[in-house]
Amino acid sequence: MxxxxxxxxxxxxxxxxxxxxxxxxxxxxxxxxxxxxxPPGTTSAYLRTRQALIEAVVQxxxxxxxxxxxxxxxPTEAAPEPPRAAPALGPEGLDRLAAGVAEVLDRWLxxxxxxxxxxxxxxxxxxxxxxLRRILDHGTALRVQARDLLARAGAPDPRRQGDQFVAFVxxxxxxxxxxxxxxxxxxxxxxxSREDLRAGVRTLLRAFTGT
Numbered sequence: 001m002x003x004x005x006x007x008x009x010x011x012x013x014x015x016x017x018x019x020x021x022x023x024x025x026x027x028x029x030x031x032x033x034x035x036x037x038x039p040p041g042t043t044s045a046y047l048r049t050r051q052a053l054i055e056a057v058v059q060x061x062x063x064x065x066x067x068x069x070x071x072x073x074x075p076t077e078a079a080p081e082p083p084r085a086a087p088a089l090g091p092e093g094l095d096r097l098a099a100g101v102a103e104v105l106d107r108w109l110x111x112x113x114x115x116x117x118x119x120x121x122x123x124x125x126x127x128x129x130x131x132l133r134r135i136l137d138h139g140t141a142l143r144v145q146a147r148d149l150l151a152r153a154g155a156p157d158p159r160r161q162g163d164q165f166v167a168f169v170x171x172x173x174x175x176x177x178x179x180x181x182x183x184x185x186x187x188x189x190x191x192x193s194r195e196d197l198r199a200g201v202r203t204l205l206r207a208f209t210g211t
Contacts, residue, residue, distance in 0.1 A: 008046055012057050012060035015027055015057045016057055018031055019057065027053065029053065030043075058122060068108070068112065089153040097201075098198050101197075110188045117177070144162075146166050147161075148162075154210075161208045164208075168204055172197070176188065
């Protein structure tokens with residue numbers, strides 16, 4: 001990573017922390033300078049506008065998410081359209097997929113909790129600022145990946161079901177993070193939490209594929 005890239009990543013990490021703690025109203029260039037322990041004006045020098053700052057945050061979140069997926073042997077890039085030929089996923093493959101997704105979700109509820117909260121802050125801001133939709137659209141790759149995986153698993157409608165799978169996983173994460181699941185589900189970071197998440201994801205995969 002170049003010197004400039006490293007500094008932008010440091011600023012983006014500071015911005016992520018501010019978003020997680022106080023939402024969009026806490027995100028200012030001056031606040032990012034202070035949180036990153038960098039001289040006043042540093043953020044403005046690298047990320048001149050507020051939109052540039054938000055874009056840097058979104059890119060940083062996407063990069064870190066990609067690293068988490070790769071660490072658990074989950075796809076990190078969109079598959080070609082139409083999906084390339086690949087070995088079909090049987091029941092054991094779907095079990096491994098469900099376990100990998102559960103591990104990632106549990107990480108995003110624990111060590112990645114700050115990132116998850118920042119992501120939702122950005123998404124909520126996009127409701128009021130439609131121009132942010134473009135820079136927040138990195139979820140498209142995840143949908144294409146899910147369609148590819150479900151096609152290989154034998155799902156009858158992988159395009160529609162892939163979109164539903166991403167929506168389910170995102171809703172599951174949100175529920176465990178700030179919804180009723182935060183109180184009723186097993187504590188994040190425990191084997192019970194990962195098993196509960198795995199069971200939920202596997203149930204959905206079973207419903208989609210009939211396996």
